[in-house]
Amino acid sequence: MSEVFAVGIGQTEVGEHWDRSLRQLGAAAARAALADAGTDRVDALYVGNMLAGDLSGQHHLGPLIAEHAGLLGIEAVAVEAACGSGGAAFRTAFLAVASGHVEAALVVGVEKMTDRPGKEVTQGLVTAADADFESQIGLSFVAINALLMRRYLLEHRVSRDDFAPFIVNAHANAVHNPMAMYRFAVSAAEFSRQAMVADPISVLDSSPVCDGAAAVLLCSRDRARGLGRNAARVRACTVGTDTIALHDRRDPLELAAAVRSSRRAYELAGIQPRDIDLFEAHDAFSIMTALSLEAAGFAERGRGVAFGASGAIAIDGDLPLSTMGGLKARGHPVGATGVYQIAEVLLQLRGEAGQNQVKNATLGMAQNIGGSGATVVTTVLEAVR
Amino acid sequence: MEVPRHWRTQSARYALEGTVCQRCGETSFPPRDLCSRCGSGEVIAKRLSGRGEIYSYSTVFQGPNGFAEYAPYLVALVRLAEGPLVAAQLTDVDPDAVQIGMPVEMVTRRLREDGPKGIVVYGYKFRPPLVAG
Structure with missing residues (x-):
């Protein structure tokens, strides 16, 4: 090869x-x-x-x-x-x-x-799910993510306000990305008082x-x-899959496809999660950010939200996240998103990320998720100097 | 909903009919031709009890095609007594009373109407169990 x-x-x-x-x-x-x-x-x-x-x-x-x-x-x-x-x-x-x-x-x-x-876009997006047994009973794609988030809140004893650091971080980084859709900052207080789209998911939990x-x-x-x-250099690019429907997963709170693809990527690249200098996660909804951090081995199960609050995800933290705004604030043109993520990792590795530059970025990872987790593509890139 | 799709899925939607693997005993809903646990093709149809409890829930404000006029409506993942999770709407319940762990039972209800010439689609929803007496 x-x-x-x-x-x-x-x-x-x-x-x-x-x-x-x-x-x-x-x-x-x-x-x-x-x-x-x-x-x-x-x-x-x-x-x-x-x-x-x-x-x-x-x-x-x-x-x-x-x-x-x-x-x-x-x-x-x-x-x-x-x-x-x-x-x-x-x-x-x-x-x-x-x-x-x-x-x-x-x-x-x-x-x-x-x-x-909007209603045609809603219908288009739900084709990512199981047409016979999810959308045919009236589930939207947002609602599928809301079901995950509600369960996460209960099992891991966190509140929806605890997700705020992910949103604050993504918007803060988008301010300096000329390609981003939402180049404005958002505070934790603003996140807290947003209207619900599908309870417990609010407008600010969702990518545009x-x-x-x-x-x-x-x-x-x-x-x-x-x-x-x-x-x-592309050190690894791997695809993992899982059931198309959320209800068919043994444990809906584990992104098994992300576990599979990230483990394989680490194995191929001969690295550990701690070797990664920055991570472009698939933050289409803030619950997906938490589940991705856990599945990719950056946080223990149930600790993804706490990881977000720890400061680790900032540009100068241990694992800068959504460094150009992520899906949340750069925007989520769905089929293009995976390529934006990789382009942003490359900007970081080339030292061309402007005010969002991660110092000494050598290994960057992007993880792109299809549906509620049925397809997960993990890509690890390394700077060539 | 297309008539052939309606016809193909009606025993699942009307009778909550899943499958049971004859090799490993795994119960599946929706029904499968191959067991999701052991991969065996030796599966037989089984009608499930319709009893379960709420695993998670939410409210849909903007639904997919055919559901817009019913919004907002409650949706849930229900853990069936036989083991599988099923995605379904909740009905006959006070939205403020819904919580994870709440017991529910399956009922057959109208899901949607596809216009004046389309079919009226019925299927399962879940509600708090009716208590006798």
Whole structure:
């Protein structure tokens, strides 16, 4: 298996892009990543997307994005794993380059959610869950997360206010990220008095509906030579899965797919959780942040929330979290999110994270979750200096 | 709901029919063709008791397609007496009285109507048990 290097990053601002289409967003991120790497040579394109079929009446995004990014004719396919689509597309590109069959693979995550009214987006998002036995009884995706959070509060004896540090931290970091949707700070007091979306989940526990695209160019060692500023090496990219429905899990409060994928990633990279310098968690809802910290081995079971309150998650803490705002405040264009997370880890490893720069960042990890935890993609990247 | 989907899932939705593995004894709901514990294909249908207790609950304010007009409504994960968890709406209960651990029983109720020409979908919901006498 060949080593794989990340040599280019491209992002569009996350937000409500009424003036830009799905294809324009995807192509813009793709072009930005190629410009960043200083090359036009790409052998394959893998597109991560979840909702284009439901919300844009458009599937078949591989050739669509390739054509509009000036890459007409190359190998190009789309990959879908609900909110984990971006990470899954990255995994596909990683495999392609690692196999030696592809020298340079471009990953583009793209999502266009704001063209449609909220109820259609709600319906689109719930397709990540079990259509026969979750959404058919009236569960929404938010409600599935609320069921998890309510149970967590009881079993681990915490209050919903205890989740505030995750939200305060994400918003504080987004202030300095020019690509973030919510570039404003939020206080614990503001979090505490927010209206409920699905009790105990409030508006501020939830990541926003938005549009955006991000891209990363992966290369073999030979192709990476002379390309890109400060390339990083992909030390591991792994996928774990679990039951599609929350009710079919032995223990709904354990993200077994995250346990599986992070253990495998640590094993492949030959590292321990304590070796990780920063972590981009899938904080679509604050309960997911706590469960991810526990599943990835950063906190004991039931201690994820306490970990958040300990100060460890700050930029100068032991495990800086959501360093560019996370899903919560950068925004969560679902199928693009996994690629944004990896692009942000790469910014940190290249020392280009501006005021949010984590000092001496060498090993960074991103974890992208599909559905309520049925797909989890864990990626570990290392700075090459 | 599509008519064939309705037809395929009706014994689960009307009668809370799950499956029991003939090799390891695991009870599954919803029904499965392969046992989720041991992987055996030797499973037979079994109607569950419908008794259980609330594992977790929430309120839906914005539901998926077909449910918008019913919001807000209570949803729960119910731990059935036979072991499986089931996701379902709660009914006939004061929202302020709901708590984790509360005993509930299954009832058949209307879930939704798919417009004037669509089918009326019935299925399980859960309520506090009616006490005799």
